[in-house]
Amino acid sequence: MKFLQDKLMFYSLATLTVSACQVNDKHSEEDISIKPNIVYIYADDMGIGDISALNPISQKIKTPAMDQLVNEGLCFSDAHSSSGVSTPARYSLLTGRYSWRTSKKRGVLGGLSYPMLAEGRKTVASLLQENGYETAMIGKWHLGAQWGVKDQFEKDVADRNMKLGDRFNIEEIDFSKEVKGGPEEHGFDYAYWHVGSLDMPPYCFIEDKIVSDQEFEYFEGVETMFARKGLKSKSFDFQQVMPDLTKRASNYISEKAKTGKPFFLYLPLTAPHTPYVPTDDKIGRTEAGIYGDFVLDVDEVVDRVLAVLKEQGIDENTMIVLSSDNGAQKHRGKNKPNIIELHGHYTNAGLYGEKRDVYEGGHRVPYVVRWPKMIKEPRVYEHMIGQMDLMATCAEMLNVDLTDDMGEDSFSYWNVLKDSAFTQPVRDNLINHSAKGQFALRQGNWKYIDGQGSGGWTSNDTPDQQLYNLHEDLYEQEELSEKYPDRMNSMKQELEKIKSAKGSRLM
Template sequence: MRLATAFSTVLLAMAAASQLVAEVTKPNIVLILADDLGYGDVQCLNPERGKIPTPHIDQLAAEGMIFTDAHSSSSVCTPTRYGLLTGRYNWRTRLQRFVLYGYDKPLIAADRLTVAGLLQKNGYTTACIGKWHLGMGLPEGEPDPKITDGPLTRGFGTFFGISASLDMPPYAFIDGDRFTQPLTTTKTWMRTGAAAEDFEAIDVLPTFTRKAIDFIEAEAKTDKPFFLYMPLTSPHTPIVPNKEWQKKSPIGRYGDFVMETDAIVGEITNSLKRAGVRDNTLIIVTADNGCSKAARVPDMEKKGHYPSADLRGLKTDIFEGGHRVPFIARWPDRIEAGSRSDQTICLNDVMATSAEIVGVTLPDNAGEDSVSILPALLGKPIPNQREALVHHAMEGDFAIRQGKWKLILCSHSGGVSDPKYNSEKSRTLPENQLYDLSADLGETRNLQAEHPEVVAELTKQLEKIIANGRSTPGEAQKNDAPIKLRKVHKIKK
């Protein structure tokens, strides 16, 4: 069952990758995180069943590497962002299900090392430009408060963005630790709340893009490497493509919004070239989870576009369509152009990868669920340092992936797809789902009855990962809260 590798082999592989990095200077790192972009929304990943043009992301893939088996640590927003920036699963914290809101308290503990903090300590200038959605010290009811415990206290030297999703108040830009305008009015984008007078949802993407380009151009003139984390607000709701992108896609407004998102990737990559830093920049484009039901998926499918490609499920779900995400990386002269990796990776791995790039070892209390994918980027196998990959659904349900096997510890989707977690139908189904992804990527044949030994072994392994407070080698750590392996949901008839 176990995919174990001899310790000596691991050390040799790590040493080889570290030697390759030692031969180059520290690269700039740009990470663009799209919001609710499905695996099948990227044309080069879904050429047969994708109908939305994404020429800029496709070009990036042609110049770099496509990862076909990349996963967010959760199928919804906040948990994935926590995992990406800390290298630790969100369900080890107080956030056992769902997401945070705009006025919620910080999820990342003040003393926890983040990717930004790690890079900052190793000579990088760090910036977050976009959607934070990880909580901050933001007093509700005050029109112009000083913001505490925001990105500036979690390793970022610069922050310009919004506190949460674009459909969550407060509706206002934050520059550093202050709103750019006081919250003097009320606005609604799905939810109603405090807002700045001049803030409009349609202006957010262009503003983020200008700020990101300004940052790149300024930092390119210095002798320090930079880390730009750019979590976009698209194509998440509200679906508000700008005028120049409206009616560009035959799929509708969602298609327009995806095309605008792709164009932003093009603007960022072009700015790197203009600034003269293209060749020493590792750029990654990925997403926080799968496509949302709010995109009106059935209507798009009628027009021939399948945002989850051949995968089952959507955002919120424990199925592959909920958490298998686009992941494309370009690093000229380091990553082979037009290459592809089928190795299983997770967004949590950004932490350990960043550490290996700068040549430092993470302490035991950081990046507990992160493995360096630097070898894969350089065309090598990833040493097997993680026992297995754990998936998490919106309602808190677990799955564990090891090799070809994926075990889901519930009878339902864990999210919005059928069978829903609160449906009568879910009562009639087995309490476990076991899929052989090598033969059944669409998760159509539940093999739990045929392979009880696999169910037992993977369940035991997940219990160990939870109990140890980590899924990688190192000293055991404590979780922040009690964790229930199986969730009990109220059944609605």
């Protein structure tokens, strides 16, 4: 860790490939009159250090396609998911709202969980759909589903009056019936989706609200794959999920390119989350073990997306966003061995903590935007943004006003995209949340943690309230609450104010 602190200037790409490219390319209204296609590639549990261009100290994995996005696009070096775990991060990305404003205060949903998105809640997809976009979601949903119920259980399920936090019983589900509460009811014209993570049963894909393969078998689970036991469609092949998603995304882009209409493709991948199942041609190709090999399946998605955009002649006016739902998971359980860094690969680029934590390693994520028509030269934006900011950004791009019940915690970074000379902060504060429901507040370089420890799996000995200066101490090694009690108290008050408000944007 000391070596990294001494040597690793975070996102040292800024000095390697970008610093010489600070150009003054303000764009006219004519330049942006054509709505861009948007492809949002959302990796699962991928750390900043898994992209080789963003981790020059420990390049155990070579990712040429993701490096191309970095070398041709805009890197946000202080970008964050709203949480250290999957479900809340995905909720915030799609709605522009912190997930803890719902009744879901901690943890994630499972494959049998009731839907998290309330009926009528606006999403990025529905905003774009209402403004002329074709929309699609291909991949991991992880926001719950309202499964169809066998006739004999309908009254029992109705009597339970299910809500967020409740789960269906597997014996109640009729897999031949429509699955409701998913992407199609929240702004997506087309959806092909797995309801949870790739290690969560039932293992099946849903298309047009119908389970695509309704012949199930019982999967016993594989400890070495880190996959849970449960029902699995007979055709479901863990190792072929990523190639399948890649092919479907490629086909969707090709089809929509022929229509001439703008499209939004939300592509939440199942990798490199467990189970680690790289395709055969990737095995052994990295120096980071089977996890590193699985990252190459993510890189292949990016490579194919770039290729098909170019083949179809729509590369220039397509905005690709690459990010991850949270930081990488380094351990397989609290106090269990670190199976990734055994290979000397720093998946979170040396940041303290990991998935689930409120420390930076839990939620500071890669965030790269490539849009040749708008972003003419590579550059780095150093101020903080959150993934929930996509909603307000799209709204400003489309010249649409958000109502008070849309994107309540979303702030637009549109000015950063369209003007390379824009270097001002786009938000004054940012809240991060851990798997156990612990809060952290960012204000500029200062970070306040309302609680002891990580709120996740990283164990340490800290005071009940913590304060860090990330400008001086990005790796969160020097706790400053005793040294700056007034700042700590003022940030605690600000945190409570934001939590009690209807939305950060509305304060």
